[in-house]
Amino acid sequence: VPSYLREALLCTLAKLEDEL
Numbered sequence: 358v359p360s361y362l363r364e365a366l367l368c369t370l371a372k373l374e375d376e377l
């Protein structure tokens with residue numbers, strides 16, 4: 358998996374966790 362995709366996934370997960 359490209360590093361930029363991993364970064365995007367991590368950002369998305371962090372935002373989702375903030376919403377919970």
